[in-house]
Amino acid sequence: MHAFPVRLTESPKPLPKDVSKSFGDAYGDHMFLMDYDRERGWHDARIEPFRNISLHPSAAVVQYAQTIFDGSKGYRRADGGIHLFRPQVHVERLNRSAARLCMPPVDPDLVLDAMLRLTRIDSRWVPSEPGTAIYVRQTMIGTEGLMVVRPSNTYTFMIFLSPVGSYYAQGAGPVRILATEARVRAAANGGIGTAKAGANYAASLLAGVEAHAGGFSQVLWLDSIHRRYLEEVGTMNIFVKIGGEVVTPPLGDSILPGVTRDSALTLMREWGLAPSERPIDIEEVMAAGRDGRLEEMWGVGTAAVVSPVGELTYRGESVAINGGRTGPLVQRLYDAVTALQYGKAPDPYGWRVDVPTE
Structure with a gap:
């Protein structure tokens, strides 16, 4: 342990009455x-x-x-x-x-x-x-x-x-997302999207405001060069399940290497699902939505953990995913990750670090 001085507050603040419906509204002492x-x-x-x-x-x-x-x-x-x-x-x-x-x-x-x-x-x-x-x-x-x-x-x-x-007002329920071609979160081929930099989040604000005004919860970001390939959703990494294949975009200099993304990939590989890390064209996703092969879609991140997508809109066309309901794989992932987080399941990976009592 490293030694450093501690000065305790003389005026502890009251605890919030209900944390379950808030996110970042209160701060410790x-x-x-x-x-x-x-x-x-x-x-x-x-x-x-x-x-x-x-x-x-x-x-x-x-x-x-x-x-x-x-x-x-x-x-x-x-x-x-x-x-x-x-x-x-x-x-x-x-x-x-x-x-x-x-x-x-x-x-x-x-x-x-x-x-x-x-x-x-x-x-x-x-x-x-x-x-x-x-x-x-x-x-x-x-x-x-x-x-x-x-x-x-x-x-x-x-x-x-x-x-x-919960990060979202609807809790862990499915969200509506809008794929935007007009805005980009981060530039590919040399940008700072792979860093958790404040500038990336400032760049995302306008598209988020526009999406919320249209009744959407989040923006589905496409790549900055072709405006075709999925990158992230809101502040999360994105996954889709199309025709039995689980896919997430490969990491690059415009995609944040999410810790929850890594946790989800680890679990799915242990379950024998063999998720792919490859480029995903928005047209491939929409076509799969039209013919019923788009089985599930979800975002993963520290804040929201696992967030199912119930509806995707692109160029004015909307497709429902799993009837707008949480799919079985998303539910399994959510249950598995949260069980590890809350200490309700064994931790063979050494992901939990106990806070000392003294």
Whole structure:
């Protein structure tokens, strides 16, 4: 364990009354911070009361979007214990995102210790209601005030907690999605889509607003070159099952390597399903929807876990998927992943990391 000072709050906040129907509406009592400069590297690691931070008006994060984040979840088990789900993989991805945006890597062991210690200190914030979790958000920002476009020389790294319920208002039920050709989430062949960078999410906002105005829950992103091949859905990786074949787009520099995506692929391969990682043309999906071969479609991600798609619209044409109901494979995946997350099933993969009680 790494040693760093802890300053506890003198004014604990009241816990939210109902977490199950909220996502990111409340934050824990404490946060982890550390700072970086070129001379000292990362330094001054500490846990202190949750607070606002102060920034130079010309900070790199403000002017040039030099910011990345990642987020894992913690779960309270039936026995009252708490564990984090695959936190090490999230930290590894954070460091890959940092490299892409010219930001300094963090020590994975230090960050894991900080995540566990912060969750233990704020353990009263970890909800126990079905479908709820504690979201553990890691964030790195460039803090140097500058006008020249270059990487910052100073950074702040933060970890904070938020009790969460379902990401979507309809819970785990099927969603309606809109495939857009007008907007792209990230550029292929050299873009930053493979990084969990704030700029990718800013680029997605307008299409999301347009989709919501049309009654859709999320946007199905197509590739930036041909505007034909499926990439992601909203903030999630996408899967389809067509004529018995389970397919997901191959990873590249415009698709985020999702941790839940990896978990789903691992489980399905163990079930003997042999999912394919290959390009998926939107026309192939629509044709399969018309003739009944589009059996299931779903998104996977840390926030929503497994989210079935009940209806897909493209160029004004809509196709229902499995009659607008959750399909059997999606349900099996959801049940299997959540059983692992909540400690209701054995963990042969070592994905759960217990939060110490002292």
